[in-house]
Amino acid sequence: MPVSIPADATRCLHYGNGMFLTSDLMTLEQRFFLNWNALQNRMLYTPGVLEGLAVVHTGGDRLTVGCGAGFDAAGRFMVLPGDGAILTVPGGSSASCYVHLFWPDAPSVSRDGTTMDLAASLRIGEDAAPENGVLLAEIRRDSTGAVTEVIDRRQPVRSRLPASLSDVG
Numbered sequence: 001m002p003v004s005i006p007a008d009a010t011r012c013l014h015y016g017n018g019m020f021l022t023s024d025l026m027t028l029e030q031r032f033f034l035n036w037n038a039l040q041n042r043m044l045y046t047p048g049v050l051e052g053l054a055v056v057h058t059g060g061d062r063l064t065v066g067c068g069a070g071f072d073a074a075g076r077f078m079v080l081p082g083d084g085a086i087l088t089v090p091g092g093s094s095a096s097c098y099v100h101l102f103w104p105d106a107p108s109v110s111r112d113g114t115t116m117d118l119a120a121s122l123r124i125g126e127d128a129a130p131e132n133g134v135l136l137a138e139i140r141r142d143s144t145g146a147v148t149e150v151i152d153r154r155q156p157v158r159s160r161l162p163a164s165l166s167d168v169g
Contacts, residue, residue: 009035009039013028034076037075039075041077045159047157048071048154049070053084053134055099055137055152056150063087064085064086065122072134073131074132085122087124089147092126096126096128096138097126098125098127098137098138099123100130100134105121135153137152137154138153
């Protein structure tokens with residue numbers, strides 16, 4: 001499968017003495033490094049879990065997800081920091097639902113607007129394979145919607161090396 005490389009993937013700042021760095025220029029530089037790393041990760045590795053992110057049923061409709069990291073299909077490095085997270089399994093009519101790790105839709109910005117938090121987000125849904133989500137676990141429910149089983153569905157990140165040159169061109 002050929003890899004799509006954006007036309008502006010190699011555009012970054014050219015620093016010079018006395019250069020006035022605006023927020024637009026600094027954002028361009030941040031995007032360059034984020035995009036460059038994502039492109040590299042996408043070309044070198046499969047999506048999956050690098051470390052941690054185990055899902056454990058803690059009773060009732062509660063789950064805990066341990067801290068950890070992984071890559072999504074776009075190559076974005078996703079981190080669930082700290083002590084991980086606690087999730088509540090929603091009721092539902094289907095026998096299974098799934099826990100996924102995602103790149104944040106909208107990073108949280110500090111009150112003073114000076115920092116952003118790019119921690120990954122977790123979602124529970126009916127879809128086993130949403131686009132750009134990393135599957136962590138399948139949650140089985142009985143006819144009342146109660147959790148009966150948590151099945152580990154994490155797949156480790158794997159190297160795409162050696163490179164296949166047949167798709168380049």
